[in-house]
Amino acid sequence: MVDISQKVKQIVEEYIEPGYYFAINRGRQYGKTTTLYQLEKYLQDQYMIISISFEGADDLFDSRENFVRGFAQLVTKELENESLDANVIEQWNHYEEDELTFRNLGDKISRLCTDSDKEIILLIDEVDKSSSNQIFLSFLSLLRDKYLDREKGKENFFHNVILTGVYDIKNLKLKIRPDAEHRYNSPWNIAESFDVDMSFSPKEIATMLEEYEADYKYGMDIDKLSNEIYAYTSGYPYLVSQICKLLDESVWKNKYFGDRASV
Numbered sequence: 001m002v003d004i005s006q007k008v009k010q011i012v013e014e015y016i017e018p019g020y021y022f023a024i025n026r027g028r029q030y031g032k033t034t035t036l037y038q039l040e041k042y043l044q045d046q047y048m049i050i051s052i053s054f055e056g057a058d059d060l061f062d063s064r065e066n067f068v069r070g071f072a073q074l075v076t077k078e079l080e081n082e083s084l085d086a087n088v089i090e091q092w093n094h095y096e097e098d099e100l101t102f103r104n105l106g107d108k109i110s111r112l113c114t115d116s117d118k119e120i121i122l123l124i125d126e127v128d129k130s131s132s133n134q135i136f137l138s139f140l141s142l143l144r145d146k147y148l149d150r151e152k153g154k155e156n157f158f159h160n161v162i163l164t165g166v167y168d169i170k171n172l173k174l175k176i177r178p179d180a181e182h183r184y185n186s187p188w189n190i191a192e193s194f195d196v197d198m199s200f201s202p203k204e205i206a207t208m209l210e211e212y213e214a215d216y217k218y219g220m221d222i223d224k225l226s227n228e229i230y231a232y233t234s235g236y237p238y239l240v241s242q243i244c245k246l247l248d249e250s251v252w253k254n255k256y257f258g259d260r261a262s263v
Contacts, residue, residue, distance in 0.1 A: 024036075
């Protein structure tokens with residue numbers, strides 16, 4: 001595995017610690033989910049991490065009531081994993097039918113953040129699955145309004161919200177009615193721009209090759225090979241992995257290089 005610990009530390013120092021909300025938008029198989037996983041591991045002792053995904057959750061966006069109830073259920077699973085006090089979880093799970101509104105969901109989150117011993121970070125993967133949906137935009141509006149209230153010191157809310165997806169939700173077009181024109185209408189204007197380079201540098205590629213060389217001892221020139229792989233892939237994680245996979249399965253293990261493995 002490529003060692004991405006420096007990227008994780010950069011994200012923590014530049015985005016997590018200041019309390020920013022932000023989105024990670026990169027192409028498919030660019031390592032977004034892997035980065036979230038590593039970030040979660042890094043932060044789990046200091047923060048409470050609520051990590052959910054909108055993958056396969058299309059029914060959440062059928063109605064506002066469905067979204068509020070479904071989102072609350074997704075959060076419940078995470079709270080149970082945190083082994084929180086039963087009273088905290090019970091209070092989170094309690095709601096009346098007339099409370100299934102975004103306003104009440106925001107109040108529930110604020111109470112949860114107040115009751116928690118740790119600051120809470122919300123991670124949502126595959127966030128652009130239903131990002132042109134009005135209900136999703138209402139959810140973003142909730143996050144924005146609560147973020148602004150938090151900044152003014154009016155109430156507690158998530159320390160960070162991290163959204164990941166292929167497309168930048170600030171630039172998606174919303175079509176309110178079938179006969180209406182598309183228009184830009186994203187309330188995610190409070191988000192900090194995410195500028196961390198997610199591609200693999202030659203130095204990072206070398207960490208994977210070093211681990212491989214320690215196991216198989218082919219005598220490869222790691223510095224030269226890592227730069228060559230970078231030249232072919234520009235550090236795109238999927239292509240880096242595929243080239244290394246081909247080298248492993250079709251070249252080195254079949255000894256096509258013979259005694260020229262260092263070339």
